[in-house]
Amino acid sequence: MQNNETRKVTIKAFRFNAETDYLPYTKQYEMEVGKDDLILDLMNRIKWEHDGSFSYRRSCRHGICGACGIKVNGKPVLACKQNAIELLDLFDNDITLEPQSKKRAIKDMIIDKGDFWQKHADVLPYVVADVDAHPTHETKQSIAQFNAMLDSDLCIQCGSCHYACPSLEANPDYLGPAALTAAYRFTIDTRDEAGKERLELTSKPGFGVWDCVKCFECAQACPKEINPIEKITKLHNMQFEQGIAERNVATKHAEGFLRGMKKTGYLDEADIVLYSEGILGMHKHLKTAMKMMKSGKIHWHSGVPFINSIPEIKNLSEVQKLIEISQTNKL
Structure with missing residues (x-):
């Protein structure tokens, strides 16, 4: 019987x-x-009252260790912080407890997080500095320098964002949002001397920041509200600022995005493909283009040189002025 205090589910x-x-x-x-x-x-309760073989990780029960990260109906949660009734209400009393990654499951909720820890280690997640064995003074940071870390040092390595990332699911070589957040945290640290090495590492196509598709799944998944996508964007900018970003399909895609906004105020998806991959490279996307054409998202003449297939927005000059004011790096 269901009442205001309990419900049988x-x-x-x-x-x-x-x-x-x-x-x-x-x-x-x-x-x-x-x-x-x-x-x-x-x-x-499942383990203690129903089936003692049911297995999962847990430790602190205070949302600090990250051990109890799982998914409920595909939604990443920390089991020790997530109220059960909230999810029962959200999913109409029908919930399934799942591991963070089914294909990495070892036993029930326990998964092999080897890929997560390896990618974390790849970005040198520590301060690299030649420190005197017997220092005579502290290494100080200003409030502004500390605040530049943007809470990235609050990551508890729970893996929620990592196993919610569709880019990583499609491309196992991609570092993923957690590792890139760690890369940002130590690259922005004024005490660190390996920033250039990390920026070069995270700039590699198929591996680094350019494979992020900006879906914001990591921001939704993070139980500490760290917002990994923000740190990934910062790494993009730092690569341009320090002259590490190489001219390739990925960086030209960013240029093409800005080019379209300046030209019409709209995102010109066909022009981005043409600009970043060239006419010969467009053939790879013909199937996608046909689907987009059927849905009315692009037209037969989209991407054709000398044909303006997208109209200008009202007050385009204001958008252009905002871009000019806010753009800090030349792509």
Whole structure:
């Protein structure tokens, strides 16, 4: 019976043991859920009252260690911080507990995070500096220098953003938002001397910041509200500022975006492809172009030189002036 304090629901849980199971399966558990219960409480109840073999990681219960990161109906959460009733309301009392990455599942909610930790290590996540063994003074930072880190040092390495990133899912070589946040945090640190090395590393196509598709999934997933996309954008700018960004398809895509905004005030998707990949490179996108044409997003003459397929917005001069004022780097 449901009342204001508790409700009886069926909790579904992803179950899989890599040592004994060929395929994963879903198991259901009935229980009373109170208004103050957390997702971690539900997992504890499954293990303590229903099935002792149910496995998951947990530690601090204070949202600091990041160990209990899972997904509920695909939504990344920290089990020790997420109220269960909120998600039951959101998903109409139908929730499934899932690991952060099903393809990396070892046992139930436990996954192999080796790829996450390797990418984290690749960006040199520490201050690199030649420090005197017997320093005679402190290494100080101003408030402004500290604030430039933009809370990136608050990352708890839970992996929520990493395993929510569609770019990383499509391209396993991509560093991912967590590693790039760490790269920014130590590159912007005034005490560090390996900034150029990190910027060169994170500028590589197929690996670094240029493979971010700006979907903001990482910002939505982060339980500490760090907003990794902001740090990735900062790394873009730093690469241009320090002359490390190379002229390639990725950087020309950024140029093409700005070029279209200056020209019409709109995003000219066909022109971006033409500008960044050239006429010969456009053939790779013909199937996508046909779909976009059917939906009315582009026209048959989009991207054709000397034909203005996109009209100018009203007050285009104001947009152009804003770009001129705000642009700090020459692409």
